[in-house]
Amino acid sequence: MKSRAWSRFAAVLYFAACGTGQAVIFLGPQDHTRNTTTPGDNSGWQYEGKFTWSLGVPIAPYFFITAKHVGGNVGDVLDFHGDSYTTIAAHPSPNTDLQIWEVDHSKPFPTYAPLATASGDTGTTATIIGRGTRRGDEVIVNDVLKGWKWGSSDQVQRWGRNEVEGVINGSPIEGQLLYCNMDNPGLMDNPGLPEECHLSTGDSGGGLFVLENGLWRLAGINYAVQGPYKTTEAGADFPAAIFDQRELYVYNGQWTFVSGPANVPSRFFCTRISASQSWIASVTGASGAPSSENYAAWQKLYFSPAEIATSATSGPSGDFDHDGINNLLEFALNLDPTFNGRTVTVPATGLQGLPVKGMETLSGSDHLTIEFVRRKSDSGSELSYIVEFTSDMVTWQAVGVATITSINSRWERVKVVDSVSNDDTEARFVRVRVVQSE
Secondary structure: OOOOOEEEOOOOEEEEEEOOOOEEEOOOOOOOOOOOOOOOOOOOHHHOEEEOOEEEEEEEOOEEEEEHHHOOOOOOEEEEOOEEEEEEEEEEOOOOOEEEEEEOOOOOOOOOOOEOOOOOOOOOEEEEEEOOEEEEEEEEEOOEEEEEEEEEEOOOOEEEEEEEEEEEEOOOOOOEEEEEEOOOOOOOOOOOOOOEEEOOOOOOOOEEEEEEOOEEEEEEEEEEEEOOEEOOOOOOOEOEEEOOOOOOEEEOOOEEEOOOOOOOOOEEEEEEOHHHHHHHHHHHOOOOOOOOOOHHHHHOOOOOHHHHHOHHHHOOOOOOOOOOOOHHHHHHOOOOOOOOOOOEOOOOOOOOOEOEEEEEEEOOEEEEEEEEEEEOOOOOOOEEEEEEEEOOOOOOEOOOEEEEEEOOOOEEEEEEEOOOOHHHOOOOEEEEEEEEOO
């Protein structure tokens, strides 16, 4: 581990969870099984593959990206949800810590992560994924908790959240870096996010994903953290996740004692993808836009080859996560088929979930409505969505008027208003049928 203004790193350390109204801070022993499975919102977990001791993210049919300092050799394998992709060439960035690995062209990635732009990668909540250490011993100065030392490394993949505060320019070999703060859970005005995280050694190469234009996109690759620290000038140094650096010595090229009246959170840094998009495109030939995606390609983001071979559970009619929603509908409605939960679309703003019904008054009469998200017809989904209404649950008719709002190149929001007034019938029902092309 190199001592400098920040240390090379790797594992997500969690310190806070917020309930309604106020924060609930977990200051005791950490649950090491926390956030080791999908968050369920398609915020990047599905795009991560295991590479050597770290992670890599597919970004084009024959390419994935990770941190250069992770290392690796031609012939190493990216384990992508249990499927192996063998590397045939390395493409290091000339002026950042990014490295793109090329895989055997006989086996392309059928789908891959879209890339964030400079307009959407700061000032937003991010999902950060890594494989680093557990949370270690408390760092206490004058009886005040400051954070936690890095604990033992278990190489378990975990996710957390944080706010992307901004961009700094590193040295000529580091380029632009996105940074996040580890906020003090004791602050009333800014106690941190639910699932707020910091990084440690082992998280390098994992992705930082942001929600841009209605789609989670890769915005950064985990690179470095601030530190190391000492509690006394003559004491031993240690790496740590610190939410208040005051009264600690921090190494910033030289040892500096941190003081001041206001909280001083520590930071972690991710190499900014948007600043390297020209280089990425020159290597991969891809624009960074969302890929075409049918059901078979989408399956690869969630299921292993063995699971895909068992169509009864991972096929269109299966219900892998046992939440009562079959896998085809999970694909059609932007849900995670491995997360047991029944998310319902939020009217007017929702990006995923089961259709939501409502009522709308037109010319003094009430009309039943249905609203949902759907994959665009030109996105490669091979799906048809059919909205039908009925009064008797026997004869279904496509008699509604649709309003369509584009979300991005893959998704759109649809609201359909029944043409038949509820005033003209005792009851009215609506359904959405999703049909997969053969």
